[in-house]
Each structure stands twice: as C-alpha cells, then as structure tokens.
Amino acid sequence: MNVIEIRNLTKIYKKKRLIGSKEFLALDNLNIEIEKGEIFGFLGPNGSGKTTTIKLMLGLLFPTAGECLIFGHKIPSIAAAARIGYIPEIPYLYRYLTPKEVLRLYGMISSVPKNLLAKNIDDTLELIKMKHEQDTRLGDFSKGMLQRIGVAQSLVHKPELLIFDEPFTGLDPIGLKDMREIILQQRKEGRTVFFSSHIISEAEKICDRVAIIFKGRLLKVVDMDGIAPGMLENIFIEEIAIASAN
Amino acid sequence: MKKILAIGSYTVKENIRNKIFYVLLLFAVSIIGVNILLVFLAGEQKVRLLLDFGLGAIEIFGFLVAIFVAVSLILEEIESKTIYLLLSRPLKRTEYIFGRYIGMILTVIIGLMIMVVIHIAVLLSIGWKIDGLYFISVFGTVLKIILISTVALFFSLFSTSAVASIVFTVFFWILGHFGTELKFLSAKINNVFLKVIASFFFYVMPNFQYINFRDSAEGSSMSLMVAIVYTTVYSGICLMLCSLLFSKKEF
Numbered sequence: 001m002n003v004i005e006i007r008n009l010t011k012i013y014k015k016k017r018l019i020g021s022k023e024f025l026a027l028d029n030l031n032i033e034i035e036k037g038e039i040f041g042f043l044g045p046n047g048s049g050k051t052t053t054i055k056l057m058l059g060l061l062f063p064t065a066g067e068c069l070i071f072g073h074k075i076p077s078i079a080a081a082a083r084i085g086y087i088p089e090i091p092y093l094y095r096y097l098t099p100k101e102v103l104r105l106y107g108m109i110s111s112v113p114k115n116l117l118a119k120n121i122d123d124t125l126e127l128i129k130m131k132h133e134q135d136t137r138l139g140d141f142s143k144g145m146l147q148r149i150g151v152a153q154s155l156v157h158k159p160e161l162l163i164f165d166e167p168f169t170g171l172d173p174i175g176l177k178d179m180r181e182i183i184l185q186q187r188k189e190g191r192t193v194f195f196s197s198h199i200i201s202e203a204e205k206i207c208d209r210v211a212i213i214f215k216g217r218l219l220k221v222v223d224m225d226g227i228a229p230g231m232l233e234n235i236f237i238e239e240i241a242i243a244s245a246n
Numbered sequence: 247m248k249k250i251l252a253i254g255s256y257t258v259k260e261n262i263r264n265k266i267f268y269v270l271l272l273f274a275v276s277i278i279g280v281n282i283l284l285v286f287l288a289g290e291q292k293v294r295l296l297l298d299f300g301l302g303a304i305e306i307f308g309f310l311v312a313i314f315v316a317v318s319l320i321l322e323e324i325e326s327k328t329i330y331l332l333l334s335r336p337l338k339r340t341e342y343i344f345g346r347y348i349g350m351i352l353t354v355i356i357g358l359m360i361m362v363v364i365h366i367a368v369l370l371s372i373g374w375k376i377d378g379l380y381f382i383s384v385f386g387t388v389l390k391i392i393l394i395s396t397v398a399l400f401f402s403l404f405s406t407s408a409v410a411s412i413v414f415t416v417f418f419w420i421l422g423h424f425g426t427e428l429k430f431l432s433a434k435i436n437n438v439f440l441k442v443i444a445s446f447f448f449y450v451m452p453n454f455q456y457i458n459f460r461d462s463a464e465g466s467s468m469s470l471m472v473a474i475v476y477t478t479v480y481s482g483i484c485l486m487l488c489s490l491l492f493s494k495k496e497f
Contacts, residue, residue: 061496082336
C-alpha cells in the first residue's frame with residue numbers, strides 16, 4: 001500500500017511586483033510513490049525543490065498543478081495530517097514554553113485522547129532523554145537539546161508517517177548517530193519515514209530508496225538494494241552533472 | 247473547540263511571558279504620579295481629575311497593548327516559522343485564527359482589568375465612592391479595544407509589515423472617533439468623488455461613537471445593547487475576513 005502518492009506535482013512561485021509578476025518554477029511535474037514501512041531519502045542540492053515538496057505534502061503551500069495523496073487523502077487533509085509527524089530543518093519552537101507544555105500543546109492539537117496525553121508526553125520525553133528538563137523553558141536550551149525537542153514534538157501523537165526536512169544538517173557526530181538510530185527505530189516500529197537531505201553518506205546508511213531531484217525535476221529513483229555500497233554519491237554527482245549540462 | 251482553547255491558552259501564556267504587561271507598569275506609575283502631582287488639589291476636584299485621567303489612560307494603554315499584541319500575533323509566528331508545526335497538524339486554519347483571536351482578546355482584557363484594579367485602588371485611597379457609571383465606561387473601553395484589536399489583526403494578515411499594520415490601525419482608531427463628522431462631511435461636499443470617499447470611510451470605519459461611554463457616561467442615553475451588537479457584528483465581519491485571507495495564505 002502506498003503511503004505517499006505524488007502525481008504530476010508542480011509549483012510555480014509568483015512574486016508580485018509593482019507592475020506584473022515574476023514566476024519561478026520550483027517543482028516540475030514530480031511523480032513519486034512511497035510504500036508503507038519505507039525509509040525514503042529525497043536528495044538534491046540546495047534550492048532543488050526539496051523543502052517546497054515537503055511544504056506541499058504538509059499543506060503549507062498549494063500546488064500549481066498536480067496533487068499529493070497521503071494515506072489516500074488529497075492534501076490538504078485533516079485526516080492525513082493527524083497521521084503525520086513533521087520535523088523542520090531548524091526546530092521552530094516556542095522559546096517561552098517548557099518541553100512539557102510544548103508537547104501538551106501539540107498533542108492536544110493532534111487530537112491525542114486526554115487519557116493518553118500524559119503517558120505519550122512522558123514516553124516521548126523518555127525517548128529523547130529529556131525527562132529531567134521537562135519544566136525548563138526552551139529559551140534556555142542548546143541547539144542540540146532543541147533538536148531533540150523537535151523530534152519529540154513529531155512523535156508525541158504516535159504518527160504513522162514521519163516527514164523530516166534536512167534532519168542531519170548541523171548535527172555533530174553523536175547527534176548524527178542519534179538521529180540515524182531514531183529513524184531506524186521508527187521503521188522498526190512500522191512507520192514510514194520520508195526525509196530530505198543533501199548529505200548523501202547518511203542517506204546511504206539508512207534508506208531503502210532515494211530520489212534525486214535537481215532544479216525541481218526528479219532525475220532518478222535509486223533502490224539501495226540494487227547498488228554497491230558507497231556508489232550513491234557517484235550516482236548523485238553523475239545525475240546532477242548530466243542535468244546541469246542539459 | 248478543544249484545539250481552539252489550546253491555542254488560546256498558549257497565546258495568553260506567550261503574551262504574558264513576552265512581558266507585554268510591562269506597559270501596565272507605566273500605567274501604574276503614571277496614575278500614582280498624577281496622584282502625587284495633584285497634592286495641591288483636594289476632595290471632589292482631585293477625585294474628578296484622577297477619575298478622568300485614569301479612564302483616559304486605561305483606554306490609551308489598553309490600545310497600546312491591543313495594537314502590539316494583535317499586530318505581532320500572527321506576523322511573528324510566520325516570521326519565526328513556529329506556525330509550520332501548528333498548520334502541519336490536524337488543525338483547520340479557521341481554528342487557528344479563532345484560537346489566536348480568543349487568546350489575544352483574553353490577554354487584552356486581563357491587561358485592562360489589571361489597570362482598572364490599580365485605578366480603583368488609587369481612587370478609593372483619595373475618597374472616591376464606587377459609582378456604577380465608572381463600570382459602564384470601562385465596559386465601553388473594553389468593547390472599543392476588542393473592536394480595534396480585531397481590526398489590527400485583519401491588517402496584520404492583509405499586509406506583511408508590522409509597521410504598515412500599526413499605521414493602518416492607528417488611522418482607523420483616529421477616524422473611528424469622527425464618524426459623525428465624516429457623515430456631515432459627505433453630506434456637505436459637492437464633489438462626487440470626495441463625497442464617495444467620505445461616505446466609504448463612514449461606512450467602513452468602526453464608529454466608536456456607538457461605544458464611547460466614557461465621554462457620555464453621565465445622563466447617557468446610549469444603549470449598552472447597541473454597543474454590544476455593533477462590536478460583535480463589526481468584529482465578526484473582520485474575523486471572517488481574517489479567516490478568508492488566512493485560508494489562502496502560503497507559508
């Protein structure tokens with residue numbers, strides 16, 4: 001069963017000016033299907049349309065053409081959103097709230113039943129090893145700690161699909177290892193993980209499949225079982241070079 | 247409804263922890279300062295002056311709190327991108343707007359109530375006897391501040407700049423006090439174009455004269471019901487427009 005179906009998805013940004021408007025094609029006729037339980041890497045250089053795709057999948061942007069279906073629901077969809085956990089590239093969190101308050105807020109908005117909310121919050125704080133800091137305001141936290149709260153908010157409602165935007169960017173080696181483990185653990189628990197990245201080596205270690213995107217166009221979908229270890233970077237560079245030459 | 251209340255409650259927390267109520271300290275200092283300055287006056291005169299000054303100050307400080315809370319309410323959340331984590335969840339955009347609005351109105355009312363308590367304490371200390379008209383006047387101020395907060399929220403969604411939103415809101419606040427004058431002007435002007443503009447502003451601007459109990463508290467024939475209905479209808483229309491604008495916004 002496909003968890004994500006992206007069909008002919010196109011996004012053109014229109015920048016309004018005093019006279020007329022300027023258009024920019026950010027995503028060009030994208031088609032991807034992702035199955036349940038997959039770890040799917042969405043790879044591309046900066047500015048290739050990765051974040052635009054994720055925002056379209058979350059209903060933060062509206063497509064110019066095409067559609068995105070998640071769990072069979074056309075986005076934007078409240079039913080689909082209830083089953084998605086999202087981590088942005090930078091943890092955009094309320095600095096004046098404590099971890100417990102943040103998780104309570106997101107849990108309530110994600111319709112977690114009242115009798116489960118406290119347990120979910122405790123479990124999630126335990127998972128990210130932040131239980132002892134549950135009543136400290138986020139404003140007092142380091143970048144690494146905020147990143148962990150970012151992970152926690154995406155898991156508090158026990159979603160079936162996780163969408164991570166550049167989860168490895170800015171992490172130190174220990175942070176990278178922790179993030180890898182979290183993603184692998186999610187798959188073990190039956191969840192589907194979709195993440196964008198430009199760090200090829202990390203994607204190669206954990207993905208079942210990756211898609212390479214450049215200037216809004218899908219260049220190739222690679223099945224990791226079908227390539228030799230260490231080859232992904234070469235494939236990536238080759239595909240980008242061919243696309244740049246065209 | 248649970249989601250709306252959850253958003254409303256974090257909005258109140260956000261505003262209180264953002265130290266927006268520091269402006270209330272200014273109010274307290276100004277009221278106590280005026281009380282000290284009026285040491286040469288006695289009895290009735292002093293009470294009268296402090297009563298009028300206090301009511302005026304409550305409105306001005308309430309307006310300041312309202313304008314800054316309302317304008318930054320959603321703009322700040324868009325700039326800091328915290329809105330991504332809310333709107334990517336099973337939350338309707340209308341629920342988000344209503345939740346934020348309820349939180350904003352609660353914040354503004356809490357601020358106004360704190361000022362009223364300070365004002366009453368100072369008035370009682372100089373021998374003021376509690377008067378029902380005072381509370382009607384304060385109620386009018388609350389309605390005015392609710393109305394202008396909604397207008398400010400609308401402008402914050404309409405424009406992408408906080409400064410532009412503040413300027414538009416202040417413009418509406420000022421012109422909103424000149425409803426009768428605008429009507430008189432539109433009746434007197436012969437130039438059709440100017441007549442249309444004056445009429446347009448008369449109908450579009452909030453007319454605070456329906457709500458301004460402070461200036462006409464004594465022997466007022468103004469109806470509380472008219473004021474409540476007017477505030478509800480005007481704010482309701484503004485809120486619907488906010489919701490419409492927000493539903494088309496991309497992040």
